[in-house]
Amino acid sequence: SPKTPNPSDPKFFPQERSGPDPGEDLGFLGGIWDFGLAPPKIPEGERVDFDDIHRKRMEKDLLELQTLIDAHFEQRRREEEELQGLMERIERRRAERNEQLRTRNEKERERQARLAEEKLRKEEEEAKKRAEDDAKKKKVLSAMPHFGGYLAKAEQRRGRRQTGREMKLRILAERKRPLEIENLREDELRWGSKTPKIPQKHPLKIPDPRDPKKPKIHPKIHPKIDPKRPLEIENLREDELRWGPKIS
Incomplete structure (x- = not known):
């Protein structure tokens, strides 16, 4: 030593x-x-114990180290608690978000279903209305003569687009006035005196003898009928009243 x-x-x-x-x-x-x-x-006579000084210094250092270790673990514990609380908040927020998304998706599905039902209902109403309109049109057109063949052809052509010629024929068939010749006699049919005339777009133009360049418009009057003579309708039949008396 x-x-x-x-x-x-x-x-x-x-x-x-x-x-x-x-x-x-x-x-x-x-x-x-x-x-x-x-x-x-x-002081003289006292003995210095260096081992005791070294031991006290080591104890002091150990105490400081233990204090630092305790402070570190305390800080670590607080940080772990904060981290655990943060993770819990994240999980809670995630669950709330999933619930919101689920509710939103359910509402969106319900809205889409309502829109689909509304669209289907409108289509059914429109189809029903179109069917009723078509039935009314067919009923009106079937009452017109010479239209049965057109309806049959229209049924055959259904499902394809009409050509220009077919459209023109359809329009002309709609405009054509049927001839009422059931109650006419043979001479009336031969001469056509009571056959309905389609009105002309322009009246007949006859040249004026006084001015050949300027035609004069004259009405269609039979030469044997005097427009100033009063009409004698007492002895006329129903067809003659409808079409006028026979001109001899």
Whole structure:
């Protein structure tokens, strides 16, 4: 074991001096002593236990280290608690978000179903209305003569687009006025005096003898009929009243 120094030995524990002796070689310690610094005075007869000092220093360091470790673990515990709370909030927010998305998807599906039902209902109403209109048109057109063949042809052509010729024929068939010749006699059929005339777009133009360049418009009047003569309708039949008396 190392030799314990003697406190009275000036080699190890020099006494405090007010200043250096003249001619003395001052070293590093002498320079420090010049500033008034000196190691503490140890009373004579007491023994310095360096092991105890070292042990106390180690205990102090250990206590500081233990304090730092406890502070670290306390900080770590608080951080873990905050992290756990954050994870719980994230999970709760995720569950709320999923619930909102589920509710929104259900509402969207219900809205789409309502729109589909509304669209189907409107289509059914439009189809029913079109069928009723077609039935009314067929009923009206079937009452017209010479239209049965057209309906049959229209039924055959249904499902394809009509050509220009077919459209023209259809329009002409609609415009054509049927001939009522069931109640006409043979001479009436021969001469066609009571056959209905289709009105002309322009009246007959007869040149004026006074001005050949300027035609004069004359009405269609039979030469044997006097327009100023009063009509004698007492002895006329029903067909003659409808079409006029026979002109002889």
